[in-house]
Amino acid sequence: MGSVPETFGDLLRRWRRSRNLSQLELALRAGVSARHVSFVETGRTVPSSAMVLLLAEHLAVPLGDRNRLLVAAGHAPAFRHSAGEEPSFGRVRDALSRILRAHEPFPAAAVDRRWNIVLANSGLAVFLDGVAEELLRPPVNMMRLGLHPRGLAARIRNLDEVRAHLLPRLARQADNSGDPELAALHAEMVSYGSDAPAPAPDPADIALTIRLDHAGAELRLLSTVTTFGAAFGVALDDIAVEAYLPADDETARMFRIAGEDAAGAGPSGWSSL
Structure with a gap:
């Protein structure tokens, strides 16, 4: 039944x-x-x-x-579901591209409510070194990219701290939305961790700091999230911009050098908005 x-x-x-x-x-x-x-x-x-x-x-x-x-309740839906139904969505995509480009040379990506990357800038390439090929097949999932043992996790020096920050956030999203795919993603991410107690966050920290091994050096990045409070369509309401900014001068210098080498690169779409 x-x-x-x-x-x-x-x-x-x-x-x-x-x-x-x-x-x-x-x-x-x-x-x-x-x-x-x-x-x-x-x-x-x-x-x-x-x-x-x-x-x-x-x-x-x-x-x-x-x-x-x-x-x-027996009424018609009030909000458009797909980008193709919104006449002005081309301008929305252009605006997202501008936001992501403005973050260069630092990494930034637009993700949907299930953490799938829909658009990313050239700076995100620093996260992809050594990542297993299957994790880069569309749709690329930002949460899986970060916490999977064959993803970025192997290069994150403070992985327990990062997990302690991200997993409760993912759990809240799954609980609040009732989305079974988010619940499954949370269960998968939990399975990759250890039973060790999570470190307590420092109350003086204003954002999560990620310590990342890259090219023989340590990058220190602050993780920030931007959402769109004036969204009128379902597609845009589901999108957030995950951006990473340098937490120290040396990290900023390394990104600027890399950015000069990759000058002219623009946002990359792994999947369609």
């Missing part, structure tokens, strides 16, 4: 609980009564599309999942 599809109330309840909110807290945020939220969750009231979007906004639900909420 097949599984019973989740109702709108089921989905809303799961999102509310994932945000650690009671029905009353959600109602106060959305400016509606707790009784109305209760009736919506139990199926006694069918919400309008406007109410679905209002509740989803206050639960910070990703655009793709807002479409699923709308459909479950």
Whole structure:
């Protein structure tokens, strides 16, 4: 027998609980009564599309999942799914390319919600030395590239610290989205580690520092993430820019030398946006 599809109330309840909110807290945020939220969750009231979007906004639900909420409530999706449906997406891609190029000679990549690289600049080549060929077949997954034993992990000197930073973030993404592919990715990444306790983060650190072996030297890179708060389409809402900046002058110098050698190289697309 097949599984019973989740109702709108089921989905809303799961999102509310994932945000650690009671029905009353959600109602106060959305400016509606707790009784109305209760009736919506139990199926006694069918919400309008406007109410679905209002509740989803206050639960910070990703655009793709807002479409699923709308459909479950009997309404049409409100957000475009693919880049090809958006007349202006060519300009979005150009803007992403400009952002990535602006980070050169330092590494940067645009990744989707499942950590697949959709666009990268020439600086990311420093991460690819010695990486197993199968990890470079499209779609290249940034999380797998970093933590797989045959990937970048073999060159990361503070791997336990990097894992302690990335794995909880990936776990939160999987829990918040309910995406089985993210859950599977998290389980895979956990399997590559040891049972040793993770090091406690230094409260003085403002960003993750990655210590990377490269060409007989150590590169020290600060990891940063940029997301797009004004996204109106599902494709762009799912994209983040992972950028890496030098944490010391010597690392900056080495990248600038490498950048001069590779002058003229532009962003590279491993898969299509």
